[in-house]
Amino acid sequence: MRSSLSEWQKRVFYGGETEAPFENAYWNNKHPGLYVDPVSGEVLFSSLDKFDSGTGWPSFSKPVHPELLEYREDFSLGMHRVEVRTRHTKGHLGHVFEDGPPPTGMRFCINSASLRFIPVEDVVSEGYVEYWPLFSFLSLPFEQIILGAGCFWGVEAYFKQVDGVLATTVGYSGGEPMWPSYEDVCTGETGHVETVLVRFDPKVLSLESVLGHFFFIHDPESENRQGSDVGSQYRSAIFYLEEDQLPVVERWLERLRREGKQPVTEVSPVKNFYPAEEYHQDYLDKNPGGYCHINLGRKWKG
Secondary structure, three states, rough: OOOOOHHHHHHHOOOOOOOOOOOOOOOOOOOOEEEEEEOOOOOEEHHEEEEEOOOOOOOOOOOOHEEEEEEEEOOOHHHHHEEEEEEEOOOEEEEEEOOOOOOOOOOOEEEEHEEEEEEHHOOOOOHHHHHHHHHHOOOOOOOOEEEEEOOOOHHHHHHHHOOOOEEEEEEOOOOOOOOOOHHHHHOOOOOEEEEEEEEEEEOOOOHHHHHHHHEEEEEEEEOOOOOOOEOOHHHEEEEEEHHHHHHHHHHHHHHHHHOOOOOOEEEEEOOOOOOHHHOOHHHHHHHHOOOOOOOOOOEEEE
């Protein structure tokens, strides 16, 4: 996602200035996540390749995508260095040196002002779901799953009431176009579903219970329709992020079948999630009394 630069960032990114060591945002940042181009949003570095070089600037042993960087000879300050720049946005990042740790032996010394950090808990919600597997080995205090159960305004409002839900983000999943708009999705031609990314604390709320709420608030037998909302973008869908989530989903579907129901819920591993426009986020908080196909006064009891 694109973002705007502060005046100081412009001086560094476009003007080639350098931040003071030990007095910048990320030199000592140890939180897992991604470091992206602050203009284009392209992923440049990962916390997995970050190390403490003792220099006071963020240091990385390698870029995530080498093809997104370009290099320039730099003879300023009376010395020879190699400047690192972004290939597409032509921004100054810092310099690269051959004194890094193995196996690369490289040290990418980068200005914090030339980066935007996305913490691991926001990697999926900000649209970087393809990078989620990089962090799958970490022991994290949350789980997340992407659910489609009709208009995402009401689905989000419901899950925000559930104990154990840490965060929700509405977005578009399952289709082909990248970064679709609401208007694009409303055509029914993108293949995307209106979805809600639900991040939850598994010590408080199990995935089994998350799915209980999910099936309670919509009709999983209704194809391409929930309430008065009709179209493939309103289809019942579950996009799971971890393989061990699938058996839990399958158990719920089998339970519904034993009850005589014929669920048409689409179930597949996540391939994308694009956050919806800001005005859709927390819509019913911003617009009390707005349209909602879900009775928010009723809650699944388990």
